[in-house]
Amino acid sequence: MVCLGNICRSPLAEGILLAKVNSRGLDIKVDSAGTGGWHVGQGPDHRALAIANKYGIDISQQQARQFSSTDFEDFDIIYAMDDSNLSDIVSLANSNKDLEKVQLILNEINPEDNTPVPDPYYGGDDGFEKVYQLLDAACEIIIKKIS
Numbered sequence: 001m002v003c004l005g006n007i008c009r010s011p012l013a014e015g016i017l018l019a020k021v022n023s024r025g026l027d028i029k030v031d032s033a034g035t036g037g038w039h040v041g042q043g044p045d046h047r048a049l050a051i052a053n054k055y056g057i058d059i060s061q062q063q064a065r066q067f068s069s070t071d072f073e074d075f076d077i078i079y080a081m082d083d084s085n086l087s088d089i090v091s092l093a094n095s096n097k098d099l100e101k102v103q104l105i106l107n108e109i110n111p112e113d114n115t116p117v118p119d120p121y122y123g124g125d126d127g128f129e130k131v132y133q134l135l136d137a138a139c140e141i142i143i144k145k146i147s
């Protein structure tokens with residue numbers, strides 16, 4: 001799960017998918033990263049923590065890290081939150097196999113629509129509720145496919 005800062009959208013995406021993985025007793029590695037390095041080592045934004053808590057998900061132990069080309073070796077699927085994240089990830093790919101792993105997460109809901117998960121960083125709390133609902137819907141589809 002990859003966004004820009006790894007403090008708002010992708011930590012929520014990681015927490016939501018991991019909760020679904022754990023509740024089904026699956027053994028799947030889920031992680032998140034940011035394409036930018038400004039927040040490396042920090043925990044999630046307080047608004048992301050709050051919306052996750054509201055839905056019974058604890059993301060407080062997460063620490064931001066920067067996406068790197070080695071992630072292509074470590075993961076089978078790489079979900080970008082928006083087009084900008086997608087092109088930053090693609091620029092680090094080393095092969096067609098790497099490229100095939102990358103997709104926009106909301107295309108799991110509406111394939112080919114290329115709808116972004118809106119960046120809630122500069123907005124209010126309602127932006128985080130919207131992001132949570134979008135990511136929960138996408139992760140529900142993902143977990144059904146993977147299961």
Ligand code: 4NP
Pocket residue numbers: 003004005006007008009010034038119120121
């Ligand atoms: P995220 O949100 O990419 O969903 O984690 C942002 C977090 C920080 C910044 C931008 C977006 N920033 O500019 O610091």
